[in-house]
Amino acid sequence: MAREQQIKLTVNGRSYEKTVPARLSLADFLRDHLHLTGTHLGCEHGVCGACTISMNGRSARSCLALAVQADGAEIVTIEGLRAEDGTRHPMQQLFLENFALQCGYCTPGFLITAIELLRDNPKPTEHEVREAISGNLCRCSGYQAIVDAILAASRLELA
Amino acid sequence: MSDARFVNQRMVGSSVIPDEAIPLVEGDGRFLNDIKLPGMYHVAFLRSQHAHARLIAVDASEARKLPGVIKVLTGQELLGKVDPFRSMPNRFSGGESIQHWLAVDKVRFCGEAICAVVAEDRATAEDAVDLIKVDYDPLPAVTDPRLGELDGAPLVHEACANNYLIKREYERGNVDEIFRDAHTVVKRKFKIGRKQALCLEGRGCVAGYRENTFTLTVWMSHQLPYVVRHYLAKHLRMAETDVRVIIPHTGGGFGQKASIYPEEFVCAHLALTLRRPVKWVEDRIENMVASTHARDQTIELELAADKDGHILAISSDIWVDVGAYSTYLWSAGMEPLQTAGLMPGPYRIGAMRYRTRGVATNKTPVGPYRAVGRPSASASLELLIDEMARKLKLDPVEVRLRNLISEEAMPYRSANNLVHDNVNYIPCLKLSVLKSDYDRQRAEQREALASGKLRGIGVACFAELTGLGTSTAVGPGTLLQPGRDAATLRLETSGVLTIAAALPSQGQRIMTAMRQVASDELGIKLEDITSITNDTATAPYGFGTFASRTAVFGSGAVIMAARELRKRLLAMAAFLLKVPVEDLTIVNSVIQTVDRSRSISLRDMAEKSYFSAKDIPQELNQGFEVTSFYDPKFGSFAAGAHVVVVDVDPKTGHVEIVRYVATEDVGTVINPAVVEGQIVGGIAQGIGEALLEELVYDDAGQPRTVTLADYLIPSALEIPRIELHHANTPSAALGGFKGCGEGSIIGALGAVACAISDALSRKGGDIHSFPATPERVLKGLGVLPGDA
């Protein structure tokens, strides 16, 4: 029992009930048990930010939470950003249009972080954007296109 | 002529939004770790805790008993069944290194794989790894490449005297005489630290047994699918037609995924012997110790100049710490030979000499990483040019203008025997100087200095040899002359075009680039063209993606194939429409007469020719599928000049980049936004090299930088806004394209290094060791004791 537990949670609006090992990370749960592989693992020790998801409305590293801790939680992953009719979230659209991804491995974490930033601070300066995404590492882009995509989104008055 | 609406919109040169990015931005990418096969096992490796030790005994009995464990494989068990990696023959070899896939008898670096554990899931495999007991007999670790020259020094490989894996001496011109007679000689020792490509996704593979018709299917996070296929087959003693290699979405490559490593080959062996699919994806710790490192040079460089600052000759003595094994395929020659050989860069240097060595140590092997050798070579030369300029009281820009190879002097063969042609070195520098308002920057620097602030300005020019054809070896001294790649163009039954090539993308949008090129050649709408680049079962032969070659080769092959396909399409249409072929053109996926009186869509034509072929003469119906190979013969030089302004905090040693202006010549641009992304991304990595990134070992050969909290890559705050300009000139390659993947990292290291050096020199200090950590900066200023 203590090594395994049943959990009930909502992911991208859908509820799930699963029995999981206690040592399973939330990231591995999303990826391996729910097949939501859009969340990526780049370090599994909290630094790279690729695994960032939204948990009860706040960004969190899914590699640094256990699946059992998500019992009762509301989770949103990159797969949950699209509207029901499949339309991309405006932030996704702007990432695409601004060439804000190259290999795309870091993208899930940046999208979640950027959306949270604009919710907290709808009109950030460029420096504020850079500061807000400084916990997410991207090895390909040099960040410029990502910053531009987020600034473009801030001009759209996303919320 | 027809009016604009009936002319194809030119795709090359337009920032087409890449469809291939859509799954990635929607979370539907399929990376290696996303692949799951029924019955798949998971692999974890037991890795050496010692830098250098004899393996006395490996006891896996407890591990084998653990529920969920399928197999524990040791190096002994592999002996005689598979062929280990012997270093590639290289003309400049010092001695051979043999790398077993799993260590046998001896381990030679911390992180070397000793056992592979196969289990039901990864966590269980790791549990089992913890249960294996290894009895090591530690040996003295070789951590300093220079000590190998001493008598009785410990050897990494018995076959490599003095631990030399590579050694080369070269001289062109009478260097001694030039130095003796020169007006000015400057000399300096530079150190460039050990680096990591740090792809955000680790490497790894899923090896499948009898998937489809192939005995072995390997999904691998790699840049060279056909090379992997060839060597897998060779080492596993199979026919390569039984092997299929598929490259899933790849989270960065940068050269680190262009080498062949033991772990994936072990997995292939396991899949074959267990008759089950197995997966191994390296975690970050493994990546830090078991995927190739890069750089790690000590460069003693000397420069002779006349009184006006014209460089007369350079001479260098280079030591590269290449780690424990000759990296498979590329050999240990990558950094040592390219650092030395490409030292002259974009400058007119008539005489040069070098002595360079790749020395084995008990550290992770060094392999290719973005711009191999050149950032270190270029930064050293740029720093020394500045020192010479200071001595002669010349401005750094002026002295560079006097030495860059001018357009009038081209084609110019430099002392390293490379020919420079169709490349805008001087225009790049002039534009960067103009756009950065260089003179005002200098004035502001003087004001800043007057008010107690420490500001520096760096200027660096570089040459990037891209798209190497058969005339130039990619791995100097090796047999590797990957000068040919193919593309297949096929008009499908519905009239859409498929482009197939073995040029996988790690985010460079190669598929989109080839679609853009094909669209222009064929008049087919972009949305009617798809591309597949990642599968040996569908792609024609190609060497893969590395060395800034893919745009050149892929586009060249596409152009050649498209020209042939176009002929066939027009001939068929001429027959069907009963008009002379000269009257026909293809516009927006429709073949029509120039006067637009007759037309047939590609869709209709494809359907007719594939499904109602009986009335079509055989000589016309050769199928709409063309494969062409392209070899640009020579490489093309891309170029750039960067101007950087930094502020140095004399109390903390912190360096902040306050202005960054870059001008590049990347030839004909296919997709400007993609090119900009490559350049800015390369600059960011170069800034990382200059300021942050360094892999550190202690004296016992223990790695001290094994997490992302220890090895620091830049975040969005360390990278300033990059102001990017172009001074492009087409290359001689088909389409005029050049590579653009590596140049900017060369310029960035040099320009940032020169800017810091410029700042420190205002206080009588300097710096010759990089990255310029705050501590080294303070040493350079004399605030802390020690050399910088």
Add this chain to the structure above:
Amino acid sequence: MKPAWFDYYAPHALDEALHLLGDAGHDGRVLAGGQSLMPMLNLRILSPAVIVDINRIEALNRLHAGADGLTVGALVRHADLLRSPDVREGWPLLWEATTQVAHMAIRNRGTVCGSVSHNDPSAEHPSVLVTMGGTVIVAGTAGHRELPAEAFFTGALSNALEPGEMVVELRYPRQPTGTGTAFVEFARRLGDFAIAGAAAMLTIRDGICERARLTVVGMGDGPLRLRAVEEMLTAHALGQKEAQDAFAEAAAMVVAAVDPTDDVHASAAYRRHLAGVMAAQALETALARAGGS
């Protein structure tokens, strides 16, 4: 990089948690925000047999600013402090230090009590607690006890907790009027653990320093309070010229007092130098904020 097995419990009541911890003794670990513990589990640096997750104990989620001080319960996250106008207003040192802890996603989960318990030598919170003269409320099956901050920190990554005990609350007193504070640190990148940092708190009356507190971070042993500097500054006139000299002397005293070790990010010599620089900067800023020169 997957954790070893452990038994997991997520009690809803503090009592229950304390019993579980008491039973587990040395083999048990509290899981709060997980932002330090989870990396250690993933890397198998730690493999505790029992994990007691305190995140379901609502009673520990208490952030209260009262007349006598600020109460920070064991489930209060770094981000909660940053979102609290009361904290920003009344405990500016704590607020400023928290802005320098990690990044948003980590601050959303990591707890202040966790940071204090973990006592990373480069962490911000332990030094703030010491500088402000705060109190740690500890609970175990045997009951509660209160420890002054300085008694709680017993060296790098260690604290005064007995097996089976946990931190339930931190208390930060209100600062006297006329006080200025500053937390400054130097890290290679924003959000990284600091190489060196300093927390300063100066109470100034009529140009005279009535009370001084100075703590440095990153020197190897957890928060290091510099009493000799505090004594030197107390009753010192801190006009512009005097302050300049006094802070230069303070920096020199700091450099002489600290005894850091080498690591991959910095040599001992550099850390020592930086401690002086940070101390001087913190004192200067605190003085300016206290309305001094």
